[in-house]
Amino acid sequence: EDAEKGGYPHYMLKEIMEQPRVLFETYTGLASSRELENAAKLLSNAEKIFVTxxxxxxxAGLVFAYYMARIAKRPVIPFISSEYLAYRDMDHSNSVLVAISQSGETIDTLQAVRSFKSSGGRVIAVSNVIGSTIPREADVTVYTRAGPEIGVAATKTFLTQVLALTGMALTLAQYNGSMTQNEYRKAMDTLKNAGHAASAGIDRSIRAVELLASSLRSKGNIYVLGRGLGVALAYEAALKIKEVSYIHAEAYPAGESKHGPIALVEDGFPVIFVGVPPREELHEKLQSNVMEMKARGASTIVVGVSGYDDLKGVDFYIDVGNYDEILAPYAVVPPFQLLAYKLAVMLNRDPDKPRNLAKTVTVE
Ligand code: AGP
Incomplete structure (x- = not known):
């Protein structure tokens, strides 16, 4: 087992560190196949698009919905797989469901796929396991090339899913004219650097995360707030923290915080903000959210792309580098994965096998 961990103490850390390589492999694998084109063709003919x-x-589906709206100008309806009931009794003959499952075996997602197909819908699977059930039942599959993920917490499969889904949104944008050929090529060239962004995100945060983890290890609650693309990344950050460290972490769109969550904030309550592009539109709003929290005594942390360093009232800042909207997730997510990992280790939890969790949930 030690050999399989490649010299790392845990699979989770090994898999975080593998991200630069597997992102590149996913990119090159997709660039040399027709998977994205086949998926985009289905999407371009769909009247309605769902993601689950x-x-x-x-x-990852929420990131997809965001890019589809911004880049391909197509609204996407996201739903959590186990909640497919709401859309079950509808005619889906002109709809496409994008079903995301790294294992390809999650029962809730499989049931959503089956239900959708039985009402006439077509399905695009996004999976990391060739020949698994969901890809077998789907009309088209886009594969991530993350390699086997052993740690129960999904790390490298998440960012490779984001890459595959972004590639899908870009390919559709080119098909439907939301992007010119030239813009599409440039964006795909940018995406090719996802691995570099991940490696910068790791390198620029690894020491700071250590400090941050020591200051958070004794906390009972953490908020993670973001706007735009940062909302989906905040949800993922909070899930990672809670599943491996058992510290209660909750994510919200930053604008929602004053509609309830802020009631809990008192002296020393940690609030982490996710800073992503477009900076021109988000900076001022994030600034007022930081001030609201600061005024209640919160301990404020920002993990973000460059350009958020001038925010006032921030106690701790991790700058992952200067990345645009396409590359930001790859640089911003690894610091959170590392933070979750560090917290788990400091608190003597096993990050690879968190209590009560299975890698793949095949029973309802
Ligand atoms: C992620 O860290 C979790 N362990 C879990 O939420 C996981 O993402 C979920 O069970 C879905 O699995 P799948 O991608 O294999 O369908």
Whole structure:
């Protein structure tokens, strides 16, 4: 087992560190196949587009919905797989469901797929396991090339899902004219650097995360707040923290915080903000959210792309580098994965096998 961990003390850390490589492999694998084109063709003919998944895969679906709206100008309806009931009794003959599951075996996602197909819908699977059940039942599959993920917490499969789904949104944008050929090529060239962004995110945060983890290890609650693309990343960050460290972490769109969650904030309550592009639109709003929290005594932390360093009232800042909207997730997510990992280790939890959790949930 030690050999399989490649010299790392845990699979989770090994898999976080593998991200630069597997992102590149996913990119090159997709660039040399027709998977994205086949998926985009189905999407371009769809009247309605849904996206589903459980846990981390659902969060990748939220990133997809965001890019589809911004880049391909297509609204997407996201739902958590176990909640497919709401859409069950509808005619889906002109709809496409994008079903995300790294294992390809999650029962809730499989049931959503079966229900959708039985009402006439077509399905695009996004999976990391060739020949698993969901890809077998789907009309088209887009594969991530993350390699086997052993740690129960999804890390490298998340970012490779994000890459595959972004590639899908870009390919559709080119098909439907939301992007010119030239813009599409440039964006795909940018995406090719996802691995570099991940490696910068790791390198630029690894020491700071150590400090941050020591200050958070004794906390009972953490908020993670973001706007835009940062909302989906905040959900994923909070899930990672809670599943491996058992510290209660909750994510919200930052604008929602004053509609309830802020009631809990008192002296020393940690609030982590996710800073993503477009900075011009989000900076001022995030600034007022930081001040609201600071005024209640919160301990404020920002993990973000460059350009958020001038926010006032921030106690701790991790700058992952200067990345645009396409590359930001790859740089911003690894610091959170590392933070979750560090907290787990400091608190003597086993990050690879958190209590009560299974890698793949095949029973309802
Ligand atoms: C992620 O860290 C979790 N362990 C879990 O939420 C997971 O993402 C979920 O069970 C979905 O699994 P899948 O991608 O294999 O369908």
């Amino acid at each position: 998944g459980a846990g981390t895969s659902y969060h």
